[in-house]
Amino acid sequence: MAKVSISDVTKSYGITKVMHGVSFEVQDGEFVALVGPSGCGKSTLLRMIAGLxxxxxGQVSIGERVVNDVEPKERDIAMVFQNYALYPHxxxxxxxxxxLRLRGTPKAEVSRAVAEAAEILGLTPxxxxxxKALSGGQRQRVAMGRAIVRHPAVFLFDxxxxxxDAALRVQMRAEIRNLHERLGSTSIFVTHDQVEAMTMADRIVVMRAGRLEQAGPPLELYDRPANAFVAGFIGSPAMNLLPAQAAGGHVTLADGSVLPITSAAEGAVQYGIRPEHLDLVPPETPGAMTGTVGLIESTGTAMFVAVQTQGPKVNALFSDRPALHRGDRVxxxxxAGHSHVFHTxxxxRLA
Amino acid sequence: MKLKPADLLAFAVLLAGALMMVAPFVWMISTSLKPAAEQFDMRLIPATPTPENYSRIFELMPFHLLLWNSVKIAAISTFGQLLTCSMAAFVFATVRFPGRNLLFVILLITLMIPAQITSIPQFIIFKALGLYGTQAPLYLPSFMGGAFGTFLMRQYFQTIPMELAEAARIDGASLIRIFFTIYLPLSKPALAAFAIFAFLFSWNDLFSALIYLPSDLEQTTLTVGLALFQTQYAAQWPLMMSAALVSVAPMILVFILAQRHFVSGVAASGLK
Structure with missing residues (x-):
């Protein structure tokens, strides 16, 4: 068990700086997701924590120890790789x-630890x-088994x-989460999939282009994104971000509709509203946007509707299956209270 | 599978090529089985086939000693090459260090230096070491690595995902351990291919044996023996062919044993 501290960490390849001073802490036993688009530096950061x-x-500490110059094997970590990196032979x-064998653990002890891990992961048979004789999900479990037999202080998942495949991903998501609850080890999980981050993590760290954008519990990031990037990245389907003019507790959109905001911002802003926070009302209702229904995608649990306003396109998500058709005016x-306002x-975020 | 005319044509061309390649070999076997009187008889199947030539050559020259010397030297050389070239290749493929690419290029440049150029300095070195007249100069250089083997093994090692080495590092394996327990077991095809090259190279090496070994039949190799045999029995083709066949037989055996690995190893490392 250990906490992990990252303080002002940078990374350069020659003269190219790819990470610009990232700091955050992972508490003992916490499950943290590092999330961001590809190339944001999340995997590099994880590999720096691993010692690869x-x-x-800057400084990386595991427990109370600064590990910048400590060999990976001395860091008391285990890592699960994207391609599993199982030894094929x-x-x-x-x-x-x-x-365990490398550490000279007695044979009987190794088989006991392996049997125990296999039992937890259902790998005994x-x-x-x-x-090569295993399915993807089984390989994934072996990779986790390899990590848990050692009882490391920190788990790293890349x-x-x-x-x-999608179904297995949902299942493994739950399994990893259950495993974490059972073992209670500090875990850092890198993903580009914000749904994975939202569903699994106690706390999410959002990165972009080598910078930390926001760190916090999933719902905090969802409810109060610190900036337009986090707003657009967290939540699926993504938040609508519309150019607007703010004045006196209202914004005016490009199509002329006037909407209330809770922010005291003035001037040119980006107005953010999540697709699931839009209600269907008759066209031309005051305090609403009006447009024409375009693409409709139904998943059964929800209905995703793209509406073309006079200005930009707005996406809406309804869970009650309204009777809408392409071309309808809505x-x-x-x-109320779900809008966000960001500096253009x-x-x-503008409070 | 249905054959198209183009396939048939390709097949015919390949068959002709194969026949051309195998014909001298078949002729060699045929001649080696003919009695001396029939040696200019052009029939492929000897009229009175006899294994007598094979026993004759062992009486005329201690071929068993020569064979043993050659096998011993080739085996030691092959081991040395496999070990040192794959070690160097492993470092080139997995460890990042300043000047790595430059060093690798310099190594490749040595491929362009003919052996004849280094043979005199090498001779002086071995003489100074007191190894002239022993078999050591024939296999010791194999323990110094080599550009060809290092290149071949590096190409193969680069196809092994880096994550395996990284996972092993996290698991607590040292570099040496990663080399022996992860990389070498995963490189059997390339090692087999390279083993054949290395064995063949040592087996065919007439030059070093002539330079370093006295023409003492107890010590020298099969290639030297064959050359001596040729000068003495030049006109006796059945004997010559028997001796030649004895000298290539071990190579053919090695190739048959490792052929499957050899083909996939050469394919994987992109060599021909």
């Missing part, structure tokens, strides 16, 4: 016991198989679910 990548400046049991009224230039 040099730290250009070893059986499942050998893969899982490899780290497959211990004698080689990785996009471990991205090679699985009004969309934001639910910096993207910062």
């Amino acid at each position: 990548e040099d730290i250009t400046s 070893m059986t499942v049991a050998e893969n899982m016991g490899f780290s 497959y211990l004698a198989r080689h990785p 996009e471990p679910l991205s090679n699985l 009004g969309l009224r934001p639910k 230039g910096t993207g910062e």
Whole structure:
């Protein structure tokens, strides 16, 4: 068990700086998701915590110890890789016991630890198989088994679910979460999938282009995104971000509709409203946007509707299956208190 | 599978090529089985086939000693090459260090230096070491790595995902351990291919044996023996062919044993 502190960490390749001073803390036993679009530096940061990548400046501590110059094996961590990185020529049991064998753990103790991990992960029938004789989900479990046999202080996950199909991904999401609750180890989970981050993490760290954008519990990020980027990144389907003019507790959109806001902002802003926070009202209702229904996508649990206003396109999500057809004229009224306002230039949230 | 005319044509061309390749070999076998009187008889199947030539050559020259020397030297050389080239290749493929690419290019440049150029300095070195007249100069250089093997193994190692080495590092394996327990077991096809090259190179090496070993039949290799045999029995083709066949037989055996690995290894490392 240990907390992980990242303080002012930067990374440069030659003269190219790819990480610009990232700081955050992961509390003991916490499950933190590092999320961001590809190239944001989340995997690099994870690899720096693992010790697979040099730290250009700043500090990484695990427990109370600064580990900048500590070998990976001395850091008391385990890592699950995106492609699992199972040793192809070893059986499942050998893969899982490899780290223990390297430490000179007695044979009987290794088999006991492997059997225990296999039991937890439901891998007992497959211990004698080689990785190529396993399905994707089973390989994924072996990769986790290899991590848990050692009882590390910190688990690092590098996009471990991205090679699985959708149904299996949902299942493994729950399994990893259950495993975390059972073992209570500090976990850092890298993903580009914000749904994964939202559903699994105690806290989410959003990164973009080598900078930390916001860190906080999933619902806080959803309810109060610190800037337009986080607003657009967290939540699916993504928040509508519409150019607007703010004045006296209202914004005026490009199509002329006037909507109430809770912010005291003035001047040019970005007005944000999530698709699920729009109510269907008759066209031309005051305090609502009016437009024409375009694409409709139904998933059964919800109905996703793209509405073309006089200005930009607005997406709406309804859970009550309204009878809508392409070409219908509709009004969309934001639910009270759910709007967000961001600075047009910096993207910062305006209270 | 249905054959198209184009396939048939390709097949015919390949068959002709194969026949051309195998014909001298078949002729060699045929001649080696003919009695001396029939040696200019052009029939492919000897009229009176006899294995007598094979026993004759062992009487005329201690071929068993020569064979043993060659096998021993080739086996030690092959081991040395496999070990040192794959070690160097492993470092080139997995460890990032300043000057790595430059060093690798310099290594590749050594491929362009003919062996004849280094043979005199090498001779002086071995002489100074007191190894002239022993078999050591024939296999010791194999323990110094080599550009060809390092290149071949590096190409193969680069196809092994880096994550395996990283996972092993996190699992607590040292570099040496990663090399022996992860990379080498996963590189059997490339090792097999390279083993054949290395074995063949040592087996065919007439030059070093001539330079370093006295023409003492107890010590020298099969290639030297064959050359001596040729000068003495030049006109006796059945004997010559028997001796030649004995000298290539071990290579053919090695190739048959490792052929499957050899083909996939060469394919994987992109060599021909």
